[in-house]
Amino acid sequence: MRLMTLVLLGGMAVFGGPAIANPMPTPVTLEPIQHADASLTLRSADGQEHRLDMSAIEALPTYRVETTTPWREEAAVFDGVLLSDLLGAYGLDETDSLLVTAENDYTTVFERIVWQSEPILVATRVNGRPISRRERGPILFVLEAGAYASSDVAREQHLVWMAARIEPSE
Amino acid sequence: MMRRRSGIWFISREAVDWVLDRLATRIGITSALMALVTLILLAGLSIRSSVDTVVANSSAYDQAHARLPLVTMSDVQRVQNIAYLAHVEGSMSEEREAEFRAALDMLYVRADFFGTAVVGSVSSPSADAALAGLQELLRIGDEATAAGFPDMDAMTFDLTVVGDDVRGNLAIWNDEVRRFHLRLIDGNVMAFMEQLVFTRIALAVAGVIGVLALLLLRAEVLNRQARQHAERRVEFLAYFDGLTELPNRAAFQERLSKCLESGSEFSLMLLDLDDFKGINDTYGHVAGDAILSFVARAIASTAADQDGFAARLGGDEFALILPSEEHFVLANTAENILDAVRAGLMLRGDFLSVSVSIGVAPRSLVDWVEGDPRDAIVRTADFALYFSKEKGRNRATLYDRGLEQRYRRRRDMQDELPVAIREGSLDIYFQPKVSLTDRAVTGFEALVRWHRKGGIVMPNEFIPLAEESGLIIELDLFILRRAAEIIAGWNKENGVALSVSVNLSALHLMSGKIVREVADALDATHLPPDLLTLEITESIELRDWARVQNTLLELRQLGCRISVEDFGAGFSSLAYLRAMNADELKIDQSLVSEIETSEEARFILDAVMDLAQNLAMSVVVEGIETEEQAAAIRQMGGSQAQGYLFGRPVPAEEALAATRPVELGETG
Numbered sequence: 001m002r003l004m005t006l007v008l009l010g011g012m013a014v015f016g017g018p019a020i021a022n023p024m025p026t027p028v029t030l031e032p033i034q035h036a037d038a039s040l041t042l043r044s045a046d047g048q049e050h051r052l053d054m055s056a057i058e059a060l061p062t063y064r065v066e067t068t069t070p071w072r073e074e075a076a077v078f079d080g081v082l083l084s085d086l087l088g089a090y091g092l093d094e095t096d097s098l099l100v101t102a103e104n105d106y107t108t109v110f111e112r113i114v115w116q117s118e119p120i121l122v123a124t125r126v127n128g129r130p131i132s133r134r135e136r137g138p139i140l141f142v143l144e145a146g147a148y149a150s151s152d153v154a155r156e157q158h159l160v161w162m163a164a165r166i167e168p169s170e
Numbered sequence: 171m172m173r174r175r176s177g178i179w180f181i182s183r184e185a186v187d188w189v190l191d192r193l194a195t196r197i198g199i200t201s202a203l204m205a206l207v208t209l210i211l212l213a214g215l216s217i218r219s220s221v222d223t224v225v226a227n228s229s230a231y232d233q234a235h236a237r238l239p240l241v242t243m244s245d246v247q248r249v250q251n252i253a254y255l256a257h258v259e260g261s262m263s264e265e266r267e268a269e270f271r272a273a274l275d276m277l278y279v280r281a282d283f284f285g286t287a288v289v290g291s292v293s294s295p296s297a298d299a300a301l302a303g304l305q306e307l308l309r310i311g312d313e314a315t316a317a318g319f320p321d322m323d324a325m326t327f328d329l330t331v332v333g334d335d336v337r338g339n340l341a342i343w344n345d346e347v348r349r350f351h352l353r354l355i356d357g358n359v360m361a362f363m364e365q366l367v368f369t370r371i372a373l374a375v376a377g378v379i380g381v382l383a384l385l386l387l388r389a390e391v392l393n394r395q396a397r398q399h400a401e402r403r404v405e406f407l408a409y410f411d412g413l414t415e416l417p418n419r420a421a422f423q424e425r426l427s428k429c430l431e432s433g434s435e436f437s438l439m440l441l442d443l444d445d446f447k448g449i450n451d452t453y454g455h456v457a458g459d460a461i462l463s464f465v466a467r468a469i470a471s472t473a474a475d476q477d478g479f480a481a482r483l484g485g486d487e488f489a490l491i492l493p494s495e496e497h498f499v500l501a502n503t504a505e506n507i508l509d510a511v512r513a514g515l516m517l518r519g520d521f522l523s524v525s526v527s528i529g530v531a532p533r534s535l536v537d538w539v540e541g542d543p544r545d546a547i548v549r550t551a552d553f554a555l556y557f558s559k560e561k562g563r564n565r566a567t568l569y570d571r572g573l574e575q576r577y578r579r580r581r582d583m584q585d586e587l588p589v590a591i592r593e594g595s596l597d598i599y600f601q602p603k604v605s606l607t608d609r610a611v612t613g614f615e616a617l618v619r620w621h622r623k624g625g626i627v628m629p630n631e632f633i634p635l636a637e638e639s640g641l642i643i644e645l646d647l648f649i650l651r652r653a654a655e656i657i658a659g660w661n662k663e664n665g666v667a668l669s670v671s672v673n674l675s676a677l678h679l680m681s682g683k684i685v686r687e688v689a690d691a692l693d694a695t696h697l698p699p700d701l702l703t704l705e706i707t708e709s710i711e712l713r714d715w716a717r718v719q720n721t722l723l724e725l726r727q728l729g730c731r732i733s734v735e736d737f738g739a740g741f742s743s744l745a746y747l748r749a750m751n752a753d754e755l756k757i758d759q760s761l762v763s764e765i766e767t768s769e770e771a772r773f774i775l776d777a778v779m780d781l782a783q784n785l786a787m788s789v790v791v792e793g794i795e796t797e798e799q800a801a802a803i804r805q806m807g808g809s810q811a812q813g814y815l816f817g818r819p820v821p822a823e824e825a826l827a828a829t830r831p832v833e834l835g836e837t838g
Contacts, residue, residue, distance in 0.1 A: 071286060104245060104276045133275030134282075161279065 024119050025063035025144070030079055035130045038138035040122075042090045043167035050090055054124050054138065060085050065121050067144045070156055071136065078142045080123035084115045087166070097169040100141075103133075103162040109169050110158060118143055118154045122163070136161030190386050202379060209375055216368045223361035227354040236351060238284065239344035242304070243337050245280045248273040249311060250333045257326040262319040274311045281305060296342035303336035411482040413459055414466030422481035422489050423544065430533070430543050435495045437532045439504065440551040441469065443486035444525045444563040453522065460517050461524050462486065468510035476503055488526075489551075495532035497568065504528045504566035512564070528566035529555025535569055539581075553577045584635050586622065591641065591648050596620050598652045600825035602817040603671070603790055606804045611829040613669030615705070615812060616653030617819045618645070642675045649673070651691050654702060656822045658695035668829065671703040671733060679706065679718040689728055699729025703754060707735050715749050722751060733790070738778065747785070755782040759793020759813070766798050776806050783807070 035054035042050045060081040068075050087093040098110045114120070121142045123131065131137025141160040148154055192198045252270045256262045262270065281304040284297075307329060314325040406412075409421040417425070429436045443449075443465060450458040466480070469488050473480035476499075479491040492503060507528065514523045531551035539546035553576075554569040567573070590596055600614035620627040636642040650672045657670040678684040692699055704725060722732055733754035734747060738761040747755075757778060764771035775791075782789045791803050794813030803811060817825065 071283060103272070104241070104248075104280075106241065133272065134278045136279055162276070 025065045025082070025121055028062050028064040028079055030058055030062045030125065033125070033128075033130065035124070036132070036138045040139050040163060041165045042086075042092065043165070044091045045095060045168055046091075054130075057081055057086070057122065057124055057139070060089060063119075063121060065123075065142055065144050067142065067146075069142060069145070069159065076126050077128070078121055078123040078140070079125040079128070080121045080140075080142070083120040083122050083141065086122055087115060092166065092168065095168045099167050099169040100160050100163060101165040101167075102160055103164045106160070106162075108157045108160060111153070114153050114158055118147060118151055118158075120154070120158065133162060139163040186385060187389075189382065190389055193382060193386055202382075205375070206379055209372055209379075213368070213372045216365060216372075220361045220365040224358050227357050227361075236347055239300075239340040239347060242280050242284060242300070243340050245273070245277045246304070246307065246333045246336050246340075249277055249307060250329050253311075253322075253326045253329045256319075257322050260322075262322065267315070267319075270311070271315060274308060274315065277304065277311070278308055281308060294343055294346050296339045296346065300336050300339035300343055303332055303339060306332050307336065411466075414463050414470075414482050416466050416470060416488070417479070417481040419481065419483045422479075422483060422491075425479050425481070425491060426544050426547070429491060430547075434493070435533060437492045437495050437500055437530055438547050438551045439490040439492060439500070439528060439530045439566075440483075440548070440555045441465075441488040441490065441507065441526045441528050442555055442559070444527055444559075446486035449522070449524075453517070453520070457517050457520075457522060460515065461522060464515045465511055465524065465526060468507055471510070472503055472507050478503075495534055500530050500532070500568055501566070504530060504568075508564065508566060525564035527555055527558035527563045529553065529558055529569065530566060531569040535571075535574060550574075550577060553580070580635065583622070583627070583632055584639060587620075587632060587635060587639070587641055588644075590620055590622070591644050594648075595622075596645075596648065598649060598656060598822045599819040600653075600656075600670075600822045601812060601819040602825060602829070603669075603810055603812045604816045606800060606809055606811050609816065611668065611817075612810060613671065613701070613703070614653075614657065614822070614825060615671040615819075616649055616656075616673075616822070618649050619819075637675065637677075642677060646672070646674050646678065647687050647691075650688065651694070653822070654691045654695040654697045656826070657701065658697035660826045661697075661701070666829075667698070667701060668826075669701040669703060669731075670697075671705050673705045673707055673735065676706055676718070679721045680714060682721055682724065685721060685724040685728065688725060688730060692728065692730075700731060703731040703733050705733040705735040705756065706750065706752070719749060719751070726751075726753075736792075744781075747781075752787060754790060755785075755787045756790045756792055756812075762791055762793045762799055762803070762813075765802050766796070772802065772806075775803075779806055779808060 032055070038054060040052045040057060042052065044050065058081065062079060062081055064077060064079050066075055066077045084093060087095070087098070092098060093115070094112070096112055098115075099107060100110060101107045123140045123142045124138065125131065126135060126137070126140075131140055139162065141158060141163060143151070143154055143159060148159075193202055249270070252266060252273050256266050256270070259266070281301065284301055284304060310325060310328045310332065314320075319325065407418075409417055409424075411418045426438070443461065446458065446461070449461060462482075465488065466482060469480045469490055472478065473490055473492075476492055476494070478493065481489045481491075483489050490503075490507075492500065494500065508526065511524050511526050514521055516522070529551045531547050531554055533547060536543070536547045536550045539550065550569050554567040554573060557567040557573065558565050561567070569577070597619045599617040599619050601617060602611040603613045603615060604611050618629055620632055633642065633645075636645045653670045653672050657668055661667055674684065688702070688704070691697075692702065706722075726732060731753040732750065733756055734750050734752045735756045736758040737747070737755050738758040755778075757775065761771065761775050761778065765775055779789050788810065789808055790810045790812055791808050792812050794800050794803065794811045794815045796815060799813075800811060800815055817828065819825075820828075
């Protein structure tokens with residue numbers, strides 16, 4: 001019995017341990033600001049398209065994350081809404097996978113496990129102001145650095161900048 | 171350890187056992203478990219190593235940004251296109267300027283990201299050149315935008331020249347990235363190939379350990395089964411007979427005790443095969459075993475029908491305990507068994523005829539018997555069985571009141587006979603032997619009578635008891651001593667030389683002690699040895715002929731005469747006659763009784779007498795009862811005879827008194 005326990009512990013040490021829960025972004029109330037002219041279009045499963053401007057996005061519960069990103073060595077404060085909330089609001093949260101397109105025609109695919117297990121923030125502000133395009137805005141997907149490093153499912157491809165469109169992946 | 175058969179090597183059973191024996195030791199099992207744990211850990215480490223390699227390659231692939239050169243080309247092209255359109259249109263409209271700014275922003279971000287990537291692991295001259303070109307493009311675009319596009323032609327030209335240069339460098343770098351990706355894929359393939367090799371080794375080792383474990387398990391299971399089988403067999407043999415599979419004597423004794431303790435009514439049936447020894451001698455022991463099994467089945471079948479208990483007590487003896495004392499039930503059961511056994515059996519084409527004798531004792535009839543009740547009921551059933559044998563075998567005898575009387579008498583006699591011998595309450599009787607020529611008495615045969623409870627018990631009643639109990643040795647010696655004493659005294663007193671014949675059981679001949687006893691008797695009585703004839707009764711079959719002949723030789727060396735008694739009845743044979751090397755042949759009365767009426771009987775008797783003459787043996791014919799018989803015997807050349815015609819057995823003193831003296835030298 002003791003030997004079996006040792007074997008199990010050894011196996012866990014060799015093959016890896018259990019996942020650690022990621023911290024949630026902090027809820028925050030945002031004051032209205034003047035945003036750049038940008039929008040995010042969501043096409044729901046029934047084919048209906050919803051073009052959301054920045055204020056429409058920020059109408060959802062807002063959160064704050066202070067973190068670095070792969071392109072920003074110094075931490076910044078990002079505000080925005082949770083991707084899961086945004087998808088839930090437009091009936092896309094139970095979709096198996098989503099295709100996200102950026103303004104520069106960059107595309108990436110999100111599996112459902114990504115937005116269900118990681119608190120990805122759809123950021124609309126950085127350090128309290130709009131995010132310029134040269135800062136990868138106006139709409140930037142952000143995941144807290146620690147959560148990103150420990151995640152088994154989140155990849156750099158999921159940190160979409162200049163996000164412009166979300167739709168079910170065909 | 172290894173054997174080759176049909177070109178294939180096999181590990182021998184001994185080798186497997188050797189390995190398993192060592193594996194089953196404490197050191198062996200600990201080593202095997204450690205090997206297994208080590209194997210699991212190594213397998214885990216190997217998989218972990220492969221996964222790490224793949225993850226690292228995947229990470230490197232991510233960092234190499236396979237699509238980065240292409241999307242960068244797209245971003246460069248976007249800026250160039252807008253500038254070209256504005257150039258064609260002749261001015262930078264407000265809308266076109268917004269597009270141009272956005273395209274520059276995208277190019278800025280791309281250049282920023284490109285810088286991060288190029289600073290990372292995928293740096294190369296072409297990439298560095300492309301990055302420098304990107305930054306130059308941004309400078310051109312930003313400066314033109316900031317200045318309000320003062321020279322559209324120059325800007326478009328600069329963007330075209332620098333942009334083409336950037337695309338060329340990006341194309342070269344794209345090829346480098348592709349080759350880098352191929353190396354990563356090769357690295358992954360190698361990692362999986364190594365993993366495959368290790369997995370094969372691990373599976374082989376695990377397979378060997380697994381096979382050994384299964385063999386060990388199988389060996390253990392087989393050992394356990396063999397042990398259980400042996401235990402069951404031992405248990406079976408402790409209470410069952412291996413040949414017939416009937417319960418054995420031990421089981422029978424246990425059941426009998428329980429029946430007696432329970433107080434319920436039951437009967438004991440003892441069964442004995444008739445002439446089983448003859449069957450064995452004739453057909454062999456295989457046939458004997460087959461017959462025992464056959465009879466056992468018949469008894470077991472009856473036991474099952476009657477809710478009884480059948481057992482083999484040993485040899486050719488069986489027992490059946492029946493839960494009834496009803497006479498008709500017992501009679502029917504016995505008859506059923508007799509019929510079933512009489513049917514016989516076929517063995518290898520031969521029909522074997524079989525019969526049994528049965529003795530039955532109801533429990534209630536033996537309550538009076540003293541001692542161990544278990545022994546009592548067995549003895550009474552055995553007594554009934556004895557009667558079946560005595561009455562001709564192949565029958566059953568129920569122990570009833572009549573038999574009970576006989577049994578009591580027999581049992582009492584068994585108890586009293588040793589006392590009678592010890593205290594001399596046995597009387598010696600003499601029957602004369604006469605010369606057929608002149609009817610002169612030449613000697614006597616010493617016989618014994620037992621005065622018991624006011625009556626006389628004849629020898630045929632108590633001699634068998636003496637033989638059964640072993641008292642026959644003591645009884646014979648008593649008669650020998652008394653007869654020698656009487657005849658010696660008479661001879662001395664009357665100056666005669668009468669002889670005396672004493673019967674000796676052939677049992678004496680199996681031991682040399684009789685020689686000493688005879689010598690002592692002769693010494694004590696001063697009887698001349700040639701006046702003592704020892705009549706060997708041939709009612710039993712002798713086996714050790716060498717010992718018998720040696721004893722006879724020693725007796726003859728003492729000077730005694732040896733006589734074969736009752737020739738013509740019992741186990742007579744010419745071989746017997748020759749081996750005994752006797753001086754005298756006593757012809758049994760069964761050969762005499764018919765000589766007056768049967769030509770055949772006369773012929774046989776004549777032949778026997780010729781035989782004796784040729785063997786230089788004197789002949790005494792027993793059982794002469796008529797003058798005609800005496801005349802016939804004399805006519806055949808017989809010289810001595812014995813029988814009622816010449817005198818019945820009477821007390822020795824009375825027989826001696828009736829004799830008339832004969833001259834010395836006429837006898838012997």
